[in-house]
Amino acid sequence: MTTRVRVGALAAALVLLAGAAGCSGGDSGDGDRERRTEGSGRTGQSAAGDLDWKRCEAPTTAHGSGAERPGDRWQCASLPVPLVHDDPSKGTVDIALIRAKAKGSGARIGSLLFNFGGPGGSGVATLPLSASQFATLNGRYDLIGFDPRGVADSSAVVCRGSAETERAHRIDHTPDTAAAQRTYLDVARAFGAGCAERSGRILPHVGTESAARDMDLIRAALGDDKLHYLGFSYGTELGAVYAHHFPQRVGRLVLDGVVDPTADFVGGARNQVVGFQRALENYFADRGVGAREGTDRIVRLLKRIDAAPLETGTDRKLTESLALTGIILPLYSEDSWPQLTEALAAAEDGDGSDLLTLADAYNNRDSEGEYSPQDHAQRAISCADSKGRVTAEQVRSRYLADFTEVSPVFGPYLAWDLAGWCADWPVEGAWDTPEVSAKGAAPILVVGTTGDSATPYEGAKRMADELGEGVGVLLTNKGDTHGAYGTSECTTRAIDDYLLRGKTPKNGTTCS
Structure with a gap:
């Protein structure tokens, strides 16, 4: 199974942050109860009851490597929601929550719910x-994070073990021969079968529409009449569907670092080819290297690694696919x-250790060789959402040449990913593209960054249009990061003014 470029959060570092904690099952003595209110028009399960806020437990493998227990100011709870919103008799799934109470001297506005993208990222x-x-x-x-259904402490989707994941990362993800293509697709199909076997109960119900309805139950349980929300990357799609x-x-x-709501399964992958090639060219331009020269340099390096994987000072070698993953990660942020x-430079000298370290970080592999299942949830949510199913023959005849023309570096990888991503997936997809029109909603701030690699800027403009006239308000951030908040004083101030004072910038405002 290959890994579609993760639509991560904030910037490259946050895409990888896997730490923090799950929710405690025992009373620490410093808990807090909050009445759940009945929000009008709620679906499924009643919110009657209490959110029982307690000290957070230590993290689990599902949260990824480098995790730490959050400090005392953080509290955790869980909210039972219907597994099937239109049929509460099917049982429930617990949604894990974490919060830090408002601590300023100003009047409390309410709760601010976060989603950091992925899909599959743990807000907890x-x-x-x-x-x-x-x-x-x-x-x-109050800052509120949550694990969407199928993620980490909210009934994590698990499809295979770490040893299987390690083997999957070693296969050729740009297969050139018939035998390599069969191996690639066999691994992809085995992944889907493993998801069905290990997570069959939750697997059909992890799509974005279900998560959006969960968010409304969270809103009501927190006692808020309106949902205040800060969504990054995939979190923009989730917020727009809500x-x-x-x-x-x-x-x-x-909505910051915006997913293009008009792009279907193939279009979304092609957008990422465009975005990462643009980011690579911006990187080389910053170093005084021409776009063609820099691209050719990477292509030569990848071909060399494909023919002879690099030593890394360990018993693992750097393959072409791992090298490409290591290149992708730093393109999330110019920092x-x-x-x-x-x-x-090290790889060109025959040392693959630095690129392997970057690839392992992106793939959520810890120092003990254990992999977090975050990418399992990513794939499960994506395939539950999208109807797109592409065959190997379609890749060869329709998409490979086009994607490669856009980017000789990233095109082949993401073209073959079309065939591997949802190969023989056991759950049907919900849509070709999500419906995000929101007539009657208050103004929604849509923030796009001009050099965003994972979610190209054009998607922000399309999101603002799709939300509807008078709803989508576009704010442009000039920069080379995935997500804008905290990367420029102007953009951060505009977002803060909107969230704290209700001051909406003029549609089309640009921050440098």
Whole structure:
């Protein structure tokens, strides 16, 4: 199974942050109870009862490597929601929550719910690790993170073990021969079968529409009449789907690092080919290297590694696919470009260790060789959402040449990913593209970054249009990061003014 470029959160570092904690099953003595209110028009299970906030437990493998227990100011709880919203008799699934109460002197606005993308990213893990970026917002909001259904402490989808994952990363993800293509597809099919075997109960119900309806139950359980929300990357799609289903409950919603809602399964992958090639060319331009020269340099390196994987100082070698993954990671943020420079120079000298370290970080592999199942949830959610199913023959005849023309570096990888991603998936997809029109909703702030690699800027403009006239408000951030908040003073101030004071910038505003 190959790994579609993760639509991660904030910037490259946050895509990888796997730490933090699950929710405690025991009373620490410093808990807090909060009455769940009955929000109008709620679906499925009643919210009657209490959210029982307690000290957070230590993290699990599902949260990834480098996890730490959050400090005492953080509390965890869980909210039971219907497994099938239209049929509560099918039972429930617990949604894991984490919060830091508002601590400023200003009047509390309410709760601010976060989603950090993926799909498959754990809000319970990521929010405490990134909370310093949101200190200003924490002055007037309770900060709330959650694990969407199928993720980490919310009935994580698990499809295979770490040994199987290690073997999968070693196969050729740009297969050139018939035998290599068969191996590639066999591994992809085995992954889907493993998901069905190990997570069959939750697997049909992890799509974005179900998660959006869960968010409305979270809103009501927190006692808020409106949902205030900050969504990054895939979290922008989730927030927009929420706005479509619950336009009258939209409070202050920010969508940052925006997924193109008009792109179907193939179009979304092609967008990423465009975005990462653009980021690579921006990286080389920053170093005084021409786009063609820099691209050709990477292509030569990858071909060399494909023919003879590099030594890394361990019993693992750097394959072409792992090298490409290591290149992708630093392109999430220009702050990581120096790491890319060092890793490329080492690889060209025959040392693959730096690129392998970057690839392992992206793939959520810890120092003991254990892999987090975060990418299992990513694939399960994506395939539950999208109807797109592509065959190997379609890749060869229709997509490989086009993707490769756009990017000789990333095109072949993401073209073959079309065939591997949802191969023989045991669950049908819900849509070709999500419905995000939100007529009647309050203004929603849509933030796009011009050099965003994973979610190209054009998607933000399309999202603002799709939300509807008077709803989508486009704010452009000039930069080379995946996500804008915290990367420029102008953009961060505009988002803070909107969330804290309800001040909506003029549609089309640009921050440098």
